[in-house]
Amino acid sequence: MSARRGPGRWLRPLAAVSGGLVVVLTALLIADGVAERLRVARESDRFEALEQAVLSDASRAEELAGEREVQTARTMARQERNRAFAWTLLAASAAFLAAVEGGRLLGAPGAARPASAGPQGEALVQLRPPRAVAAGPPAAAGAEPELAFVDEVVAARGASREAAIPILQALQNHYRYLPEAALRRVCELTESTPAEIAGVASFYARFRRTPVGAHLVQVCQGTACHVAGSGPVLDELRRRLEIPPGSDSDVGLRFTLDPVNCLGCCSLAPVMMVDDRVAGRLTPTSACQALAAAEAGP
Amino acid sequence: MTAPLERPAATPLEVRLGMGSCGIANGAEPVWEALRSGAREAGREGVVKAVGCGGSCHREPLVEVVAGEDRSLYTHVTPEMVPVILRRHVVPRGWPARLRWAARRLRDPEEPRPESGPRSLGARIVLENCGEIDPRSLEEYRRRGGYAALEACLDPARRDGVIATLTESGLRGRGGAGFPTGRKWALARRQPAPKYVVCNGDEGDPGAFMDRLVLESDPHRVVEGLAIAALAVGAEEGFFYIRSEYPQAVRRIAEALRQAEAGGFLGDDVRGSGERLRLAVREGAGAFVCGEETALIASLEGRRGMPRLRPPYPVESGFRGRPTVVNNVETLANVPWILRHGAAAFARLGSAGSKGTKVFALAGKVRHGGLVEVAMGITVARIVEELGGGVAPGRRFKAVLLGGPSGGCLPAELAHTPVDFEALARTGAIMGSGGLVVLDDRDCMVDIARYFLRFTCGESCGKCTFCRIGTRRMLEILDRLCEGEGRQGDLEALAELADRVGRTSLCGLGQTAPNPVLTALRYFRDEFEAHLHERRCPAGKCAALVTYTINDRCIGCTLCAQACPVDAIAYRPYEIHEIDDAACVRCDACREACLDDAVEVH
Numbered sequence A: 001m002s003a004r005r006g007p008g009r010w011l012r013p014l015a016a017v018s019g020g021l022v023v024v025l026t027a028l029l030i031a032d033g034v035a036e037r038l039r040v041a042r043e044s045d046r047f048e049a050l051e052q053a054v055l056s057d058a059s060r061a062e063e064l065a066g067e068r069e070v071q072t073a074r075t076m077a078r079q080e081r082n083r084a085f086a087w088t089l090l091a092a093s094a095a096f097l098a099a100v101e102g103g104r105l106l107g108a109p110g111a112a113r114p115a116s117a118g119p120q121g122e123a124l125v126q127l128r129p130p131r132a133v134a135a136g137p138p139a140a141a142g143a144e145p146e147l148a149f150v151d152e153v154v155a156a157r158g159a160s161r162e163a164a165i166p167i168l169q170a171l172q173n174h175y176r177y178l179p180e181a182a183l184r185r186v187c188e189l190t191e192s193t194p195a196e197i198a199g200v201a202s203f204y205a206r207f208r209r210t211p212v213g214a215h216l217v218q219v220c221q222g223t224a225c226h227v228a229g230s231g232p233v234l235d236e237l238r239r240r241l242e243i244p245p246g247s248d249s250d251v252g253l254r255f256t257l258d259p260v261n262c263l264g265c266c267s268l269a270p271v272m273m274v275d276d277r278v279a280g281r282l283t284p285t286s287a288c289q290a291l292a293a294a295e296a297g298p
Numbered sequence B: 001m002t003a004p005l006e007r008p009a010a011t012p013l014e015v016r017l018g019m020g021s022c023g024i025a026n027g028a029e030p031v032w033e034a035l036r037s038g039a040r041e042a043g044r045e046g047v048v049k050a051v052g053c054g055g056s057c058h059r060e061p062l063v064e065v066v067a068g069e070d071r072s073l074y075t076h077v078t079p080e081m082v083p084v085i086l087r088r089h090v091v092p093r094g095w096p097a098r099l100r101w102a103a104r105r106l107r108d109p110e111e112p113r114p115e116s117g118p119r120s121l122g123a124r125i126v127l128e129n130c131g132e133i134d135p136r137s138l139e140e141y142r143r144r145g146g147y148a149a150l151e152a153c154l155d156p157a158r159r160d161g162v163i164a165t166l167t168e169s170g171l172r173g174r175g176g177a178g179f180p181t182g183r184k185w186a187l188a189r190r191q192p193a194p195k196y197v198v199c200n201g202d203e204g205d206p207g208a209f210m211d212r213l214v215l216e217s218d219p220h221r222v223v224e225g226l227a228i229a230a231l232a233v234g235a236e237e238g239f240f241y242i243r244s245e246y247p248q249a250v251r252r253i254a255e256a257l258r259q260a261e262a263g264g265f266l267g268d269d270v271r272g273s274g275e276r277l278r279l280a281v282r283e284g285a286g287a288f289v290c291g292e293e294t295a296l297i298a299s300l301e302g303r304r305g306m307p308r309l310r311p312p313y314p315v316e317s318g319f320r321g322r323p324t325v326v327n328n329v330e331t332l333a334n335v336p337w338i339l340r341h342g343a344a345a346f347a348r349l350g351s352a353g354s355k356g357t358k359v360f361a362l363a364g365k366v367r368h369g370g371l372v373e374v375a376m377g378i379t380v381a382r383i384v385e386e387l388g389g390g391v392a393p394g395r396r397f398k399a400v401l402l403g404g405p406s407g408g409c410l411p412a413e414l415a416h417t418p419v420d421f422e423a424l425a426r427t428g429a430i431m432g433s434g435g436l437v438v439l440d441d442r443d444c445m446v447d448i449a450r451y452f453l454r455f456t457c458g459e460s461c462g463k464c465t466f467c468r469i470g471t472r473r474m475l476e477i478l479d480r481l482c483e484g485e486g487r488q489g490d491l492e493a494l495a496e497l498a499d500r501v502g503r504t505s506l507c508g509l510g511q512t513a514p515n516p517v518l519t520a521l522r523y524f525r526d527e528f529e530a531h532l533h534e535r536r537c538p539a540g541k542c543a544a545l546v547t548y549t550i551n552d553r554c555i556g557c558t559l560c561a562q563a564c565p566v567d568a569i570a571y572r573p574y575e576i577h578e579i580d581d582a583a584c585v586r587c588d589a590c591r592e593a594c595l596d597d598a599v600e601v602h
C-alpha cells in the first residue's frame, strides 16, 4: 500500500463503513419487502372481514374506521422509513465507489497510473514555474570554484602551448564552464599568455564562459534537422522556458539551450541531446516533454 | 520452421545488435539487455554481439542473426520481440531448456519477419565491416584480414610500393577536394623528417555522419589506415582530430589505439620491425573551420583555428612547422582494402576520373535515411530512389544538397548526374565529403540558402574581410527576402557579393561559402523572384510570408487547438476552428496535428 498519506489514509475505513452500510440497508429493504407482503395479505383479509361485518351490523362501523386509520398510518410510516433507507443506501454506495476509485487513482497496488499526458498534458509539459536553482556540480553561480583541479590537469597534460585546448576541455568537463579564476590559474601554470588563453576560449563554440544550467540541452541545428523543423523546436523550448532574449538559460538556471551544428544522428532529425541522452524525431511538444522528463529525473 | 532444432550445433551462430550512437538513440540499450538475458537463459551467452551501425539508421534498432551464410535481419526491434527472435534461432543448452523453449515457441505470437540486408550499390569497401564486427575487438578485425596490410608495409622492400599502389588505384581524398592521395603521400615522402600524419575526423558538414559511423563501427580500419600513412611517408607520430560532438567515436578510437598498442601494431617497436609509431586522439572544440587542414593544424598546436595562406601546403610545412599529411577518415579507411586487394580491384570500380566507392549520408526528406556506399559513377537519382526509397508519398522530390555549406543544390532535373568529382563540379554543386540532404516541394530554396549563409557567417573565423562582412551582407539580403522586405536590386547585389566573397577569401570556407546561394539562384531563380516581387513563398515555408487558415474540412476535433503553443486557436469542439493570425507564430504545430488536412498554408 503506497498511498498511506494525506486523504488516502481515510479511504479504507470509509470504504469499509459505507460498504457495510450498503449491505445492511439492502438486507433491511429486502426483509421489509417480504414482511410487507405477508402483512398486506393479512391486513387486507382482516379489513375485508370487517367490511362484511359492517354490512350486517352497522355498529361495527366505528371499528372499521379505526382499522383503516391504523393501517394507513402504518403504511405511511413504512414508506417514510423506506425512503430514508433508500437515500442512505444511495449515499453509502456513492461513498463506497468514491473510496474505491479514489484509492485506485492515488496509486493503490495493481492500479495503473493515468497514461502519460496527451498533447495538452500541461502537468508534464509545464516547464514554467522557476524553482530554486538545482545547483549543478561545482558550477553554482557566484561561488569561487576550487582550483586544485587546475593544477592536477596541468600536471597531467604538461605546460606547453599545445596542451592549451585539451586543458581547457578537461576544465570545462569538470566545472561545466570555464570560470575566470580557473583560466587565470592556467595562465600562471602554463606557457600560454592570458591573451592566448582568452583567444582560444572565445574562438571555439564548445567553450562556455558563463555557468551552465542544471541540464545542458544541445539542440541540433544541422541541415537535416533544419529541414525537418528544428527551428520551431528551438523556438518552442525558448518560449516554454521563458528564456530572456540574448540569454541561453532560463532564469532559474535549470536548462541551458545550446544550438549545435550536427549531432551525427541526422536520420532521427530533428534531434537534441539532453545531458547525454539523445532524443530524436522531435516535435515542439515532444521536445518539451523530454525536458520535463529530464527534470523529473531518470 | 523447425530448422533451429535440427541445425548442427557446430554452425557458429551470431546475434548482432547495432549499438552505434544512432542505434542507442533509437533505443538499442534495452534491446541489448533483453538479448543478454535471453542468451543467458539459453546458456549461450557467447552468441550475442554488439556491433556498430551498418548504415540502415532509419530502421534501428537492428538485430541480425547470422549462421554461416544464412542471415536474418530484424528491424525496429523492441525488447518484447527479443525472446521470440532468440527462440526462433538459438538452440538452448541442455534438454530441459530445449523442451521449455520449444513449448514456448508454440505460444509465440506471429513471428517477426526478417528483412533484407545492408544497402549498397556496386560494392562495399569502406563499410565492409560496419555492422558486422564488434568495434571493440581487435581480434575480430584481424580475423577479417585486418592489420595484414600494415604488417606487409613493415617490410621496407614492400613499403616503397605502397605509394605506387595508391597512385595506381586512383584513390582521391574523400574530405571534399578530391586531391589524389598517392600524390599527397609522395610529396610528403620527399620531405625531411620529422613528419606527422593527421586523420581529419572533424566532419564539419552539418547533416553528414559518414565519418562518425566508420570511426564508431570499424575504428581499427582507420587506425590501420593512418598507421600505413605514417609508415609510407616516414612519420613517427600522428593524431586523430575528432569533433567533440562525437563522444562515442572518440572513445572507440582511443580504445582501438590502446588495443593496437597492446597488440604491437603501434609503439616503439612495431611488430619487431624497429619502427616507431605513436598515434593519439585530440578532440575538436566546435569550430567548423577546423576541418580545413591549416586551421586544424593551428588547433592541434593549441591556437585559435585560423586557416593560413597556402602554399606552403601542410605536406611541406604543417604541424610544428614540419611536413604533415592530413587525410580524411574515409580516405584512410579505403587504404587497407586497396593494399589487400590490389590497385586494379579498386580502379575497376567507378568512372574515368573517380575510382572506387563513395559513402553518402542520406538525410532530409528521404524515406530511408542512413549511410549508403555506392560505386562512383552511379547517378544521384538512383541513390535517392533506390537506396533512399524516394520522398514521402504525395510529396515531390525537388533537389538534393551536396557538400553542405561548401556545396550546393542539385535540382531533381539534374539528378541523373553521376557521382563523380568532375561531373558534380560542373553542375555548381560539389562531391563534398558525402552529406546528401534530400529536399521536397515543401522546402524553400531561399530559406535553405539563408540557412547555409547563416552557418558560414557564424563559422567564419573573421580573418578575411569579405568572408567576415560579405557573408553578413549576403545574409542580410536573404533575411530581407524571407521577411518579405526585399528591395529592388537585391538579387543582383547577392550575386555580386557572392562573386567577391568567393574570389577574395583565403581558405575554402570563404571561397565556397557562396556556392549554396549561387546554385540556388541558378536553378531556382523563380523562387527568389516570388519572394522579392510578390512577397510570396511558393513552398509555404518562410514564416513572414505565409498565413495559416483552417478550411471547412475541419471536423472540430480540437487537436489543433490543443497543439497550438500560443493559444492562437480557440477551443471549440464540433465547430470549424479559426486561427487568430495576429497571435499565430507559424510553428506548423496545428498542421502537423490535423488528421483531416484542414490546415492550409498560403
Ligand SMILES: Cc1cc2nc3c(=O)[nH]c(=O)nc-3n(C[C@H](O)[C@H](O)[C@H](O)COP(=O)(O)O)c2cc1C
Pocket: B172, B173, B174, B175, B176, B177, B178, B179, B181, B200, B201, B202, B203, B204, B205, B288, B289, B290, B291, B292, B293, B294, B326, B327, B328, B329, B331, B332, B433, B507, B508, B509, B510
Ligand atoms: C571550410 C572547410 C572545412 C573542411 N572540413 C573538412 C572536414 O570536416 N573533414 C575533412 O575530412 N575535410 C575537411 N576539409 C578538407 C580539408 O581541408 C582537407 O582537404 C582534407 O582533410 C584532406 O583530406 P583528403 O585528401 O583525404 O580529402 C575542409 C575544408 C574546408 C575549406
Ligand code: FES
Pocket: A220, A221, A222, A223, A224, A225, A226, A261, A262, A263, A264, A265, A266, A269, A270, A271, B206, B207, B208
Ligand atoms: S543535422 Fe541534426 S543530427 Fe545531423
